[in-house]
Amino acid sequence: MKKLNFAKSLLGGVCLTVAFPVCAQTDTEMKAYFMRAIANPSQAVRPGKTDRVKSGRTDEARRRVWSAWRAANNEADEPKLPALTPLDSARRGQIVLPDSLEPRAVMDYYWGVKGDTVPAAGRPFFLYLHGSGPRDMEWETGLKLARMFDDAPSAYMVPRIPNEGNYYRWWQRSKQWAWQWLLRRLMLQDDIDACRLYVFGISEGGYGSQRLASFYADYWAAAGPMAGGEPLKNAPAENCRHIGFSLLTGARDNGFYRNQLTNVTRMAFDSLRTACPDGYRHRIELIPGRGHSIDYRPTTPWLASFVRNPHPKVFTWEDFEMDGLHRAGFYNIKVDRRPCDSLRTRYDMRIEGNVIDLTISDVHYQTTVTDPMWGIELLFAKTYTPATGGSLTLFLDEDMVNLSKKVTVNVNGRRVFHGRVRPDVGSMMQSVATFYDRERIFPASVCIRY
Numbered sequence: 414m415k416k417l418n419f420a421k422s423l424l425g426g427v428c429l430t431v432a433f434p435v436c437a438q439t440d441t442e443m444k445a446y447f448m449r450a451i452a453n454p455s456q457a458v459r460p461g462k463t464d465r466v467k468s469g470r471t472d473e474a475r476r477r478v479w480s481a482w483r484a485a486n487n488e489a490d491e492p493k494l495p496a497l498t499p500l501d502s503a504r505r506g507q508i509v510l511p512d513s514l515e516p517r518a519v520m521d522y523y524w525g526v527k528g529d530t531v532p533a534a535g536r537p538f539f540l541y542l543h544g545s546g547p548r549d550m551e552w553e554t555g556l557k558l559a560r561m562f563d564d565a566p567s568a569y570m571v572p573r574i575p576n577e578g579n580y581y582r583w584w585q586r587s588k589q590w591a592w593q594w595l596l597r598r599l600m601l602q603d604d605i606d607a608c609r610l611y612v613f614g615i616s617e618g619g620y621g622s623q624r625l626a627s628f629y630a631d632y633w634a635a636a637g638p639m640a641g642g643e644p645l646k647n648a649p650a651e652n653c654r655h656i657g658f659s660l661l662t663g664a665r666d667n668g669f670y671r672n673q674l675t676n677v678t679r680m681a682f683d684s685l686r687t688a689c690p691d692g693y694r695h696r697i698e699l700i701p702g703r704g705h706s707i708d709y710r711p712t713t714p715w716l717a718s719f720v721r722n723p724h725p726k727v728f729t730w731e732d733f734e735m736d737g738l739h740r741a742g743f744y745n746i747k748v749d750r751r752p753c754d755s756l757r758t759r760y761d762m763r764i765e766g767n768v769i770d771l772t773i774s775d776v777h778y779q780t781t782v783t784d785p786m787w788g789i790e791l792l793f794a795k796t797y798t799p800a801t802g803g804s805l806t807l808f809l810d811e812d813m814v815n816l817s818k819k820v821t822v823n824v825n826g827r828r829v830f831h832g833r834v835r836p837d838v839g840s841m842m843q844s845v846a847t848f849y850d851r852e853r854i855f856p857a858s859v860c861i862r863y
Contacts, residue, residue: 438463438838440481447485450846451597454741457846459806459858463839466856471811471836475854478841486601494598497536500525500560500569508591510575515587518575523556528565535606536568537634537717538599542583542614542621544640548574555618564713568605570595583614583621584628586736592625596632597849607852608721613637613659613712616705623660623678627652628735631744632850635659635719637712640666640705642674646778646793649731650681651759652743654692657719658682659712661696663703670784670791672699677792692727694719723852724813726764731776733757745808745855747847752863753802767814769807769822773800773863799825804862808844808855809834816857824863834859 438460449456466474495504503525510518526536541559543551552573559569572591574583582588599605610633614622619641626636627648635657642662650658662675679697686693696715700707723744730743734756742748743760752758757776762769774797782792807822814820814834822830836856844855 438842440477440484443478443481443838443842444485444488446842447482447846448488451485451489451491454846457741457843459843460839463837463842466836466838466841468817471856474836474838474841474856478838478845478854479851482845483601486597491594494602495524497524497526497568497604500527500556503556503569503571508594510587510590514590515575515585518587520572520575520588520591521552522570522572523552523559524568524570526566526568527560528567530566531604532566532606534608535602535604536566537564537609537611538568538570538605539564539713539716540595540610540612540622541569541571542612542618542625543571543574544614544616544618548577558709562710562713564717567713567717583618584624584735586738589735589738592629593849596629600849600851607850608723609634609717609719610721611635611637611713611716611719613639613716614641615639615709616641619660619662623648624735626656626658627731628733628740630654630656631723631848632721634721635716637661637716639709639712640671640707642669642671642678644674644789644791644793645678645681646733646790649733650678650685650693651729651731653682653695654685654689654728655722655725657716658693658695659697659715661698661700661707661712663705663707664699664701665704666707668705669787669789671705674791675699721852723850724810726762726813728762730760730762731757732760733776742806742847745810745813745844745853747806747808747843749804749806749860751803752800755800755803758800758803759797764813767818767820769814769820771807771822771824771861773803773824774798775800801863804860806843807859807861808840808853809857809859810855820859822859822861824861829861829863830859 495506498504503523506522506524508520541555543555555571559571612622612625619638623638623643630652633656637659639661666672682695755775759774759776761772777796779794780790820834834857840858841854
C-alpha cells in the first residue's frame with residue numbers, strides 16, 4: 414500500500430487532499446504527538462507532515478506507529494493495569510477519576526484470569542458491572558459470580574462503582590473517562606484478545622452495560638445486560654449491528670418497567686435482524702416465572718462465541734450524547750464538526766467496491782409514551798432529515814477499498830470526493846490517537862464536508 418501526507422483544502426463541499434513533500438517523522442516526534450493526544454484527546458488532529466507509506470510497507474509502518482503509541486502510554490502519568498494473576502486470588506487496582514468530572518471519585522477493581530491456557534490471540538476479556546445495592550456487598554458478589562461463570566480461559570475486571578447516591582450511574586461522564594482509559598489500556602495488553610472484549614452486568618449494571626453496548630459498540634464483540642431494560646433512546650439498537658446482544662430479564666420483573674422495556678428491545682432487534690439478516694444477532698428473553706432475580710450463568714458462555722469485526726463495510730451509527738458527552742468517532746468515522754443544530758446524528762455507511770455511500774441524517778425523537786409516576790420516557794417515534802453543515806474524517810484501509818485505485822465518496826446521494834487516497838503515517842497516527850485500537854491503524858483517510 415502507498416501512503417501520502419495531506420493538507421486540507423476546501424473547494425465547495427469537498428475536502429480535497431494535497432500532497433506535502435515527504436518529511437521524515439521520527440519515533441520521538443510520533444511519541445510526542447501521542448503524549449499530547451493522551452493528555453488531551455482534542456489534540457488527536459491530523460499531523461501536518463508525515464511519511465508516505467510505500468507499497469508493501471504498510472504493516473511495517475503500522476508496527477512503527479504502534480511502537481511509538483505504546484511508548485507514549487508507558488510514559489503517561491496515569492495508572493497502569495496490574496499484571497494478570499488468577500481470579501481466585503484476584504489483584505486489586507485503583508483508578509482515580511479526574512476531579513473536574515467527579516470530585517473525590519476512586520474506582521477500585523478486581524483484575525484477574527481464569528483457566529490455565531492462553532489462546533494464541535490472547536484471552537477474552539469480560540467487564541462486569543454490579544447492581545445498585547451497597548457497593549461493597551455488590552462488588553464482592555460480582556467477584557464471586559465472575560469466578561463461577563463458565564467462560565474460561567478469560568480475563569476479568571470487576572469494578573466497584575466510585576460513589577453511591579440517587580441517580581448515580583455506570584454511564585455518567587466520570588465513568589466514561591474510566592472506560593476510555595480501560596479500552597486504551599486493554600489494547601496495549603498483548604495477552605488480551607482485542608477482538609473479544611465483552612461487557613455485561615446485572616440490574617443497575619444491566620442498565621449500564623446496555624448503554625455502554627450501544628455507545629461503544631465498535632469495541633465490543635458482544636454485550637449481555639441482565640435484569641435491566643433501558644428505554645431505547647438511551648441505547649439505540651441500530652448501533653449494535655455487528656455485536657452479539659443478550660438481554661435476559663424476569664417476566665415478572667416490572668420494577669421501572671424492566672420487563673416491558675426488555676420486550677420493546679426484543680421487538681426492535683427482531684425488526685432490525687429481519688431488515689439486515691447479516692447483523693443484529695441477539696438473544697432477548699423474558700424468563701418465565703422470575704422476578705428481578707434470574708439465573709445469571711447462561712450469559713457469558715453465549716457472549717464468548719462472538720468475535721468483533723473492527724472494520725465493517727456496512728454499519729449504522731446514531732451519535733447520541735451520554736451525560737452530555739459524544740463519542741469522537743465510530744468504527745472508521747471521526748467527527749470533525751457535528752451538523753448544525755443537531756443533537757443526534759445518524760450515519761449509515763456502505764462500501765461496495767471502491768464506492769462509499771454515506772447517508773447522514775439529523776435524528777428527531779418524539780415521545781409517544783411517558784410513565785405517569787416518575788415521568789420516564791418509555792416509547793418514541795423517530796424521524797430523519799438530511800444533515801448539513803458537518804465535516805468528518807473517513808479512515809480507510811486495504812481491506813475496505815483498493816487503495817491503488819480511485820475512491821468515490823457520496824454523501825446523501827451527492828458525490829463529494831473522487832480520487833486516489835494514498836497511505837501515509839499521519840492517517841495511522843490520527844486513527845490510533847482517536848480510537849486507541851491496534852486493530853484500527855488506518856493507513857489512509859479522506860476529509861469530507863457536507
